[in-house]
Amino acid sequence: MMETVVSVHSDERFGTSANDRLRSTKKSSVPDRTSSRALEQFIAGRPLLSGDSPAWSDLFVQISTRHENQEPFLVPAVAEPLIVWVMSGEALVEERDIGGEWLAAHVKTGDFFLTQTDRPYEMQWRATGSEPFQVMHLYLSVPLFERVGSGILGCEAKPRLRDISGAQDQRLAHFMALIHQELVAEGEGAKLYLEGLAQSLAVHLIRNYAVSDGAGNRQAALPGYKLRRAIAHLDEHLAEPFDLNGLAQDVGMSAFHFSRLFKKATGVSPSRYFIRQRMVRAQQLLQETDLSIIRVGIAVGYSSPSHFSQVFRRETGLLPSHYRRTGE
Numbered sequence: 001m002m003e004t005v006v007s008v009h010s011d012e013r014f015g016t017s018a019n020d021r022l023r024s025t026k027k028s029s030v031p032d033r034t035s036s037r038a039l040e041q042f043i044a045g046r047p048l049l050s051g052d053s054p055a056w057s058d059l060f061v062q063i064s065t066r067h068e069n070q071e072p073f074l075v076p077a078v079a080e081p082l083i084v085w086v087m088s089g090e091a092l093v094e095e096r097d098i099g100g101e102w103l104a105a106h107v108k109t110g111d112f113f114l115t116q117t118d119r120p121y122e123m124q125w126r127a128t129g130s131e132p133f134q135v136m137h138l139y140l141s142v143p144l145f146e147r148v149g150s151g152i153l154g155c156e157a158k159p160r161l162r163d164i165s166g167a168q169d170q171r172l173a174h175f176m177a178l179i180h181q182e183l184v185a186e187g188e189g190a191k192l193y194l195e196g197l198a199q200s201l202a203v204h205l206i207r208n209y210a211v212s213d214g215a216g217n218r219q220a221a222l223p224g225y226k227l228r229r230a231i232a233h234l235d236e237h238l239a240e241p242f243d244l245n246g247l248a249q250d251v252g253m254s255a256f257h258f259s260r261l262f263k264k265a266t267g268v269s270p271s272r273y274f275i276r277q278r279m280v281r282a283q284q285l286l287q288e289t290d291l292s293i294i295r296v297g298i299a300v301g302y303s304s305p306s307h308f309s310q311v312f313r314r315e316t317g318l319l320p321s322h323y324r325r326t327g328e
Contacts, residue, residue, distance in 0.1 A: 032120050034076040036060045036139035051183050055191040058198035060139040068127040076120050080139035084113040085176045090129035096122050105166030114164035148202040161209045165224050175201045222261040226251045239301045242274050279315040286324045293320045
């Protein structure tokens with residue numbers, strides 16, 4: 001979802017007295033911090049399902065239907081890393097640090113938000129589709145997250161995650177779908193199964209979204225709208241040579257400054273991210289089309305079949321031909 005920043009001064013789309021409502025909200029007893037199980041009471045909507053049995057010791061999950069139009073409100077911070085996964089519907093969701101500039105993302109089914117912040121922030125949204133706007137909130141327990149983080153990072157420092165707004169992650173979506181299935185069914189061996197899913201999800205988050213310098217707050221890395229624009233630019237030019245200068249120019253930054261902030265935001269350099277996206281596209285083409293492996297390589301920018309195979313194997317652990325056969 002590649003949207004530019006929406007700066008809302010009068011909040012006309014959500015009502016002309018939004019600032020008054022925010023002041024009124026602040027005067028009510030909305031705390032700066034709350035627990036994962038209490039957060040839902042501060043977000044308007046209707047809870048549908050939650051995981052509360054002993055099997056859910058490493059995760060807390062809630063599924064809710066949200067109002068079509070939500071005026072600005074304060075969201076207290078929680079200690080646990082929080083994933084919000086859109087299960088149904090579409091919406092224009094806007095977030096900001098208190099008193100800051102609104103950042104907007106159009107989200108649809110399968111998109112996710114990731115938050116690990118120690119400060120409250122503001123949100124508002126407007127549903128844009130015909131389907132109900134339903135979301136899953138998933139909280140990872142702090143002990144599990146810190147234990148996995150220590151094992152991966154090799155130090156006692158608590159891992160921090162950067163904020164993500166309205167992004168796509170196929171592997172994360174797969175984890176969320178499996179957790180949802182278990183929430184509905186909770187079959188035999190649920191505790192062991194959920195423990196494995198929780199650990200795998202924590203590993204995935206730390207591998208892909210951790211920041212190492214305590215820069216997990218909303219303004220410490222590349223702004224979300226510039227990151228989404230940069231990723232869109234990369235996706236549109238996968239068949240072309242990597243061009244750092246052109247990419248940085250597209251988001252209005254110097255190459256050096258952009259490269260540094262992009263790595264802070266994603267954990268990898270722009271060129272490394274570009275290669276990963278090429279391989280993601282190649283995997284999709286290998287599984288969903290009948291294109292020859294040579295044509296797939298060309299489609300993602302490799303004129304040399306041997307070079308394409310070499311890079312694909314390095315990134316996925318399989319040759320393209322073997323990867324294609326895994327889907328047959």
